[in-house]
Amino acid sequence: MTNILIIDDEHEIGNFFSHLLTRKGYHVTVANSGKEAINTINMQNFHLAMIDIKLPDANGLTLLKHLKRQLPTCKAIIMTGFSTIKTAVEAIKLGADNYIEKPFDNIDELEGKIDELLENNVTDTKKEIVQLAKKTGLIIGTNTSMNELITMAYKIAQKNVTVLIEGETGTGKEVLARFIHQASNRTEQSFIGVNCGALAESLLESELFGHEKGAFTGASQQRKGLFEIANNGTLFLDEVAEASHAIQVKLLRVLETREFMRVGGNSPMQTNTRIIAASHANLYEAVKQKKFREDLLYRLDVVKLEIPPLRKRKEDIPLLVHHLLDKQNSNHLRFSDEAMSLMQNYEWFGNIRELVNVITRAITLADGETTIITPNYLPIKLTSTIEQVSPSQNLKSPIKSTAYDHDFEAYLNQWVMEILQMWKNDSNVDFEEILNQIKLFEDQIGKAFVTKALRKTLGNRKEAAKHLKISTRKLRYLLNEKGTDL
Template sequence: MTAILVVDDEKEIGTFLSHLFLEKGYRVDVMSCGSEFLQIELETCFYDLALIDLKLPDTNGLMILEKIKQHQPNCKVVIMTGYSTIETAVRAIKLGASDYIEKPFDDIDLLEEQIDQLLLKTPTRGGQHVTNLANEVGFIIGSNQTMVELAELAYKVANKNINVLIEGETGTGKEVLARFLHQASSRNYSSFIGVNCGALSESLLESELFGHEKGSFTGATKQRKGLFEVATNGTLFLDEVVEASSSIQVKLLRVLESKEFMRVGSEKVIKTNARIIAATNENLFEAVKQKKFREDLYYRLNVVHLVIPPLRERIEDIPLLLNYYLQRYPEVKLAFTDEAMDMLQHYSWPGNIRELTNFVTRLVAIEDANEAIIGAEQLPFSVQPQKETLPAKVKSNVAEMSPNHKLKEIIEKWMNKTLNKYEEEEVNLEEILSEMKGLETEVARAFINKALDKTYGNRKAASKQLHINLRKLRYLLNEKEK
């Protein structure tokens, strides 16, 4: 028999939930405080579901959550909370809660549906379902633990009508994560609309967000709906929100607080139900401290805070990501040698996922054959890992390519030696000519090694820079041995 635990200090809620679940044939235990809960023998008394009030007279609901998860990790936990404590409820989800429910229960049918879904949810709706849904929108999770936890949290809050703030470096995929949130929500039937707050002037951004009436400004030849109106039942993505002007920030705050706005040049109030997802490549809290961003708007946007790690912190996912982006070109089959993959995994990728996709596009474009195995020497010269981060195997190869001394030192050493001999009464000219050939070899190797350093071992690119063919480069690197 399905067993449910209810812990809430409001007697009416306990009685209501007990009656609701008993009618469904479940076993229900109702408790009103933390001290009653602590009397349960969790090693022998098992529950399928626990509904816990976040605020209890003698304890915090998070303590009960942790106790249950410690002894019964398979028990699903739902936190019951008021709107003012939603941020704490989101923290509860991070600690292992399956969901949270806002009190009072305005929609009993929705409450029953949430509970039934949790109790009837099959294992296939877990991690693999999240991965499949993410793949549909191009949000590749991979095996990195930070990314796995990020995706799980995003999936849990996707269906909540709360604002989300996404932070991450440029190119990490903030908009793709926003699309994943939209797709995983019940709003996926409606529009996902994005706008870059840093790409438009203040007046254009205001018109874009709120719309305008005909004749409200020069060039306004007809009425236009704003994005808050167009996305009213969907998701509005505000990219680089930190770039919004102070005036726009005030207007955004008003919309988030009241769910109302007016078009530019109009006095008519329009309602909106758009779900807001904001993103920035800056630390928004730091921007608040620097007075660049309004603190009240920050807390309105930052109900749920998601941070995407840079690509250099998830290098174990690079093979998966490369394979995913190469699938966009089914006519080309490329593979990488272990050495090439080592170099790719130890490159810093300052442009993150965006740079990786551009790398794949460029690689496909310059590769002549439809099938090829890419070696380290064939990697485009822009992929230049830091030597100290390279594995020993690759580092040793790079060391062989690098000059041991600068060209100036080579020439100065030869010049001093030759001038000293010039002052002598008697010299061996054949020996001097031989040393000149040695200088030629050293100078050639210095130029080649400089080019190889710049292209990080890509001999094809190095020979192009030196205006010699690849055969000549290899010949000179071999110290002109025939």
């Protein structure tokens, strides 16, 4: 028989669950205090425990920890009021399988959650996570931090809460957002993403909220915004820290009231859109610097997920490489042990986005020549011993210019030789390959000149931008959006 433990100091709650679950054939034990709960857990075995987050003599999280130590396989549901949702999320991090909010408005839904949790074992859950990850292109790998992150994302996906994803540029924040959408009850609805730093304020406002005909010059007809289009679905706000203060105010209103107005409109509109926001910048630091509204941060940071950078999950690089080869229909190619070792020793400050660029380049060069990709097909930055400097790291002393300049000159010579080889090739020319080579060359040139400017200014980005005759915003774009490993 399935044993269920109810831990709640309200006798009415205990009686309610005892009647509801006994009628379904479960054996129910009720504990009305923390002390009674601990004694019960020590003496009996349970398949499911439902724990109130607040008891007069105990904290629900403390009881959860004790439960998981004594009965590791016991499922756990945290019972919470709306004001303690963040605490409930912490409970999930500690091993809780779900949480439910008081009061219990929908009894059928409540029964369904309990039955589903008892019917599904750990293997089934892991299998579903793997299937959803494969569907969205999310590579879980073996890294402990990444596995814990994905498990947490899966658990909160079905909750109607706002999620904030933080992580360095190129770590795959949008892929994680898509995974959450697919694991949620909104999977049949729209998932729409927008980069808040890619559009000017007026364009972003119209994109998010829509506009009425004649609202501004060029508004020849009414246009729906993303909050309207993504209603009942998921809206992914990438680089939300780049949104202007005026846009931040409007976003705050949507999160608080679920209402918005089109540009030039007079009537508020309702939206049931779930918001997943992302930022490569630390929003708490942005608040300290008066670049981001504190009240908006608290509205966004209901559940925060931090994606580890690739350099902290290097054991997953072979799996990622295999996935990328498969994605580009290049399973006939493989990387030599030496090439794979170089990739695992590289710091990847551009993260998975940079890895994708390196793999694409190697496939392009090796295709038709070999089936084994050796270090000769890797960029010089992977094979060089030159010190790698993170984009977030301030340069307090210059890199030795002789070493760097030599490395850059070698790259230029190699690139010219490769293009000349294509030029002299008498067979058909793959023009798309040439364009890809030009793009890679553009990225490396940009990286080189930005690095040189940062060396000259000892890491002062404002001075470096001035030296390059570009805006600091453009410099940030070169550092953060192009996968540059500065």
